[in-house]
Amino acid sequence: xxxxxxxxxxxxxxxxxxxxxxxxxxxxxxxxxxxxxxxxxxxxxxxxxxxxxxxxxxxxxxxxxxxxxxxxxxxxxxxxxxxxxxxxxxxxxxxxxxxxxxxxxxxxxxxxxxxxxxxxxxxxxxxxxxxxxxxxxxxxxxxxxxxxxxxxxxxxxxxxxxxxxxxxxxxxxxxxxxxxxxxxxxxxxxxxxxxxxxxxxxxxxxxxxxxxxxxxxxxxxxxxxxxxxxxxxxxxxxxxxxxxxxxxxxxxxxxxxxxx
Amino acid sequence: xxxxxxxxxxxxxxxxxxxxxxxxxxxxxxxxxxxxxxxxxxxxxxxxxxxxxxxxxxxxxxxxxxxxxxxxxxxxxxxxxxxxxxxxxxxxxxxxxxxxxxxxxxxxxxxxxxxxxxxxxxxxxxxxxxxxxxxxxxxxxxxxxxxxxxxxxxxxxxxxxxxxxxxxxxxxxxxxxxxxxxxxxxxxxxxxxxxxxxxxxxxxxxxxxxxxxxxxxxxxxxxxxxxxxxxxxxxxxxxxxxxxxxxxxxxxxxxxxxxx
Numbered sequence: 001x002x003x004x005x006x007x008x009x010x011x012x013x014x015x016x017x018x019x020x021x022x023x024x025x026x027x028x029x030x031x032x033x034x035x036x037x038x039x040x041x042x043x044x045x046x047x048x049x050x051x052x053x054x055x056x057x058x059x060x061x062x063x064x065x066x067x068x069x070x071x072x073x074x075x076x077x078x079x080x081x082x083x084x085x086x087x088x089x090x091x092x093x094x095x096x097x098x099x100x101x102x103x104x105x106x107x108x109x110x111x112x113x114x115x116x117x118x119x120x121x122x123x124x125x126x127x128x129x130x131x132x133x134x135x136x137x138x139x140x141x142x143x144x145x146x147x148x149x150x151x152x153x154x155x156x157x158x159x160x161x162x163x164x165x166x167x168x169x170x171x172x173x174x175x176x177x178x179x180x181x182x183x184x185x186x187x188x189x190x191x192x193x194x195x196x197x198x199x200x201x202x203x204x205x206x207x208x209x210x211x212x213x214x215x216x217x218x219x220x221x222x223x224x225x226x227x228x229x230x231x232x233x234x235x236x237x238x239x240x241x242x243x244x245x246x247x248x249x250x251x252x253x254x255x256x257x258x259x260x
Numbered sequence: 261x262x263x264x265x266x267x268x269x270x271x272x273x274x275x276x277x278x279x280x281x282x283x284x285x286x287x288x289x290x291x292x293x294x295x296x297x298x299x300x301x302x303x304x305x306x307x308x309x310x311x312x313x314x315x316x317x318x319x320x321x322x323x324x325x326x327x328x329x330x331x332x333x334x335x336x337x338x339x340x341x342x343x344x345x346x347x348x349x350x351x352x353x354x355x356x357x358x359x360x361x362x363x364x365x366x367x368x369x370x371x372x373x374x375x376x377x378x379x380x381x382x383x384x385x386x387x388x389x390x391x392x393x394x395x396x397x398x399x400x401x402x403x404x405x406x407x408x409x410x411x412x413x414x415x416x417x418x419x420x421x422x423x424x425x426x427x428x429x430x431x432x433x434x435x436x437x438x439x440x441x442x443x444x445x446x447x448x449x450x451x452x453x454x455x456x457x458x459x460x461x462x463x464x465x466x467x468x469x470x471x472x473x474x475x476x477x478x479x480x481x482x483x484x485x486x487x488x489x490x491x492x493x494x495x496x497x498x499x500x501x502x503x504x505x506x507x508x509x510x511x512x513x514x515x516x517x518x519x520x
Contacts, residue, residue: 133393134441161470167457170442171465174434181394182430197427205431205465210421 034071036061041082046125050079083129087142090115090226094146097222104154105208109199109216111150114224115143115176116195119183122226130180137173147172154206161207171205294331296321301342306385310339343389347402350375350486354406357482364414365468369459369476371410374484375403375436376455379443382486390440397433407432414466421467431465 040061044052054075058065072078094111101107119126130136136144151168154160162168179198183191196217203213300321304312314335318325332338354371361367379386390396396404411428414420422428439458443451456477463473 130394134390134437137438137441138445162457162461164454164457166442166446167439167454168461170438171431171435171458171461174436174438175431176434177394177437178397178430178434179427181397182426185398186426194424194427197422197424198431201422201428201431201465204467205461207464207470210467 030070033061033063033067036063037068037071037078038082038085041078042086042125045079045082045128046122048124050128054078079128083125084141086125086226087129087139090118091141091143091146093224093226094143097224104150104157104159105203105206105212106216106219108147108150108154108206109203110219110221111143111146112172112176112199112202113192113195113217113221116179116183116198117191117221117224118226119180119195120191123184125226126180127184130177133177134174136177137170143176144169144173151206159207162205168206172202175202290330293321293323293327296323297328297331297338298342298345301338302346302385305339305342305388306382308384310388314338339388343385344401346385346486347389347399350378351401351403351406353484353486354403357484364410364417364419365463365466365472366476366479368407368410368414368466369463370479370481371403371406372432372436372459372462373452373455373477373481376439376443376458377451377481377484378486379440379455380451383444385486386440387444390437393437394434396437397430403436404429404433411466419467422465428466432462435462 037057040057040063043060044050044057049056052075054068055065057075057078058068068078072081094114097114098107098110101110129142132139139145148165148169151160151162151165151172155162155165160168175198179195183189183194200210200213200217203216204210208216297317300317300323303320304310304317309316312335314328315325317335317338318328328338332341354374357374358367358370361370389402392399399405408425408429411420411422411425411432415422415425420428435458439455443449443454460470460473460477463476464470468476
């Protein structure tokens, strides 16, 4: 894959998804075409069709073959953009779902636990997304800068007892990479239980006591769906089987297709 | 590199380096040729000559070009074997250097801290060795099965408070991968301090208290050299600037070339 040897290439900064409306009709049409290609590429990725001809992708996107090259140099470039977009959307969803937390540890744990579960619900997308391997550490968009921001917030508020945020981030990113590997190796392994155990261990790593790390890693989770196949918008239904005393309800959760 | 898409391929089990003497003179000569090729390949790897022609490698090994193909199918196969051999030798050295420890946490921390430092002293060898990325988790020789063994020993003796050794191993392997990435990204970063901070964090992850994790990660280290360039054998000199009350002196440390 395009990303196998380089991290996502979204522009510098990239802390938030861009929300600027294109200035005029022609620009808007161009943005729609690009988005249609990206959505189609995401569908091909989750279906494992990484070698599909460009013509097939443009047909699926309902876009002319000729206009493909106005947007992307190659199929690999499109797929890289599709993964960037998926990770950035995922990051935005995690931000939304975590908006109710005041505790950096709870926020971090929820994002980590929801991400881990995607290795089962969207294995191919996640596998391709993580194709960059350890080079992901350099990513300037998607999940990595968000994890860095959350770790730094935890250090600033003395919730996390680590000194060097980059060392903590390296452990977190490496853990997610190998968690994905473990879950893909062992098809019968429970992604939820495995991810929650990893989250508790990572919270201990960040300086929390074992009991608290355990408790935070067992809190109910909101619903997250990175549904790139259809046009469904998913809701923020929550598992209410356990009590959650310390946070407000997030008011939104959405599938990746919500903005279409 | 050959290992980029697959884990080391050493035979099953592989918990210990094989030490069987070949049965006769012809077998012994064959083993010597193979080892000469592997040593030469290791030198080419640490010097960054990953695309050297096979003829150059055989000349450096003082072996005929024709006999190369009695041992290896391709340069990639030779390089994969060279990396396997280096990791297995490294694992053997770490075993030797850790032989004096009764505490699984101290043993684990020493191996982790010595490995991290190799990202500076042998950056190319380590980079190629870690080229498999998260797939390393499946490795049946080298450092990964040793780390698994050490984690399991810590769990068995209740020194480590983790339940699932595979989850802990995934975090450890991922951490080493991204630690290597961090050290290769930031050339001015102190490998010792960075690795020690990571070791303390990983010990907390495994269930140790923060103070003890910190203390264990600052103990003096024996000397380890994975010197594959020359034929030097390195000694087990120790940094004696700090007291080490809880362990016997290891009686051996050796360079990778010791067995030649």
